[in-house]
Amino acid sequence: MDKIVELNGVNKVYGTNRVVKDLNLFVEEGEFLTLLGSSGCGKTTTLRMIAGFEEPTTGTIKVQGENVEAKEPFERNVNTVFQSYALFPHMTIYENIAYGLKVKKVSKAEIKKSVLEMLDLVQLNGFEHRYPSQLSGGQKQRVAIARALINHPKVLLLDEPLGALDLKLRKQMQLELKRLQKKLNITFIYVTHDQEEALTMSDRIAVMHDGVIDQLASPTEIYEHPKTKFVATFIGETNIYDGCITSIKGEIANITLENGEVSVKCPEDFSILEYASVSVRPEKMKFSTKKVDGFGLVAQVKDYVYVGSVLKCIVALPNGNELKIERLAGQELPKVGSKCYPYWNPEDAVLIHNESHYIFEALNNIKLA
């Protein structure tokens, strides 16, 4: 597949505030890529640089292999769906959607054909004579999408397009957007801070944190093998603790946490005596009434919460930290207040480098030299 959008070493500085830092990002043709991150991490800024509303301070941006930093937004084969919809209030829905063709001096008959096609695509037939103020949020959103698609862009940029909709409508629009993207085979670059949305819709997710992409991978990979502590905690629920690798036997590493030792499957780039974090999803956690080999955690069951089909269990460790454990409802479980031994299959936990890894590496390099 071809790279349709390429960002190389892109930096954006506002005054003294470095908002986007050395960003490298490749988007493949026909892909649904999501920029996911907490508020203020630079998602919108990145999107606006691709659209052409902001210029990168340094670095290059290519669309279809062509440098576009110097090009105006209207010279780029990229269209944007704005978070606030940005529909022209003085134009009807028809005129709004037709706008992109009208400014290109396309013939009236052709415009009509395209607009009707677009209205059909977003299921808004019959709304053409209304004004934006006469539409609901979801309908406005569809108009914004139709308006952006009428130019047949190579890439569609969407900045939290569903942010203003209620949960039910949002879920429905997520599916519709995904269907549209598949049908038209257009590259989508999608910005959201909703991790669930990102997981359900994307082919790949770029998790941004403080102007940096922490990890760029498929939703499964991001969920199951987070690269950084931020990614692990931002996406889904997790139990995460820092510790030191005290021994490595074959594939399994023993980590000593504050509350005792645990066993985790160890990737090759970890070494003994290194400080690392262990992340275990609540649904991968188990507990036993007897001590399990390789695990030295002891805890007290504090509380159970029923959430439909699953049961959330909170257990407390001796130092006061809590672990979240999720079980299918209906299983035999230790009583509240009783003692238990949390454990997991070593391959279900993820080992994550933390900052000390880099210090450790640097020290090693000095020793070697």
Place this chain on the structure above:
Amino acid sequence: MSKSRLNFKANTLPAIVMVGPVVVIMVLLIAVPLIYVGIMSSCSIDEFYNVTYNFTLENYIRLANQDYLKIYSQSICIAFITTLICILIGYPFSYFIARTKSKKKKILYMLVIIPFWTNSLIRIYGWRTFLGTNGWLNIILQLLNITDEPIDFLYKTGATVLGMVYCLIPFMILPLYTSIEKLDVTLLEASSDLGAGSMKTFVNVILPLTSGGIFSGSLMVFIPCLGYFFVSDILGGGNSDVIGNLIERQFQGGNNWPLGAALSIVLIVVTLALVKVYQKLGGDMDALGV
């Protein structure tokens, strides 16, 4: 709810005490004089120019006089040109101060406001001194050898229009500034994103969305322009009279108050009609400052 209403009532003075003074002032200073002008406009005068209360419509009929019609059209023409010039100068200026991010914004805005603090009569006299045959402009032009003889700038329609524009342009800039400031920048970005260059964005998005400001600015320039008699008096020297001059003359030299009152009533009615048109077109009454 009902309890808080009760409390509210208990804690304030009776309504009559609260609004009473305002009503009295409004009635005495606005309603009564207006009614008086209305009555006056249908009075007649005797041979000694004394007002007699013989009610008649003759004053209104006299307004259709050939000479008056000429001055109405001349006045409307001046007001129209003044409004147009105010738009042409005011729009780019307002756009610039509304959109600039620099700190000069406040200073530029103040430059528009400050002239309000000086009497406009004095400022118009200033222009007469500046433009006169012995004025600074002619001195400079002669020093630069652009002209040998002093040029007669004054007492022409052009001078009146200049004075009108000078006096009234703040009334154009302020509503324009407000409407441009309110314009959502993402709409401009959307337009650009969809393929429109800056000219097309201006025509298709900026202009229609600021038309309310243009209209209210125009109204606020056009209407006073019909009445600012001192500008045409001082700079036009009687060669470019506006409706205001006619009214002023009836009350002063002409000493025909009923006729002047009839003229005033017509001007008020025309003004109200224009405001009504503006409202019908969907104009924002707040933008007029009324």
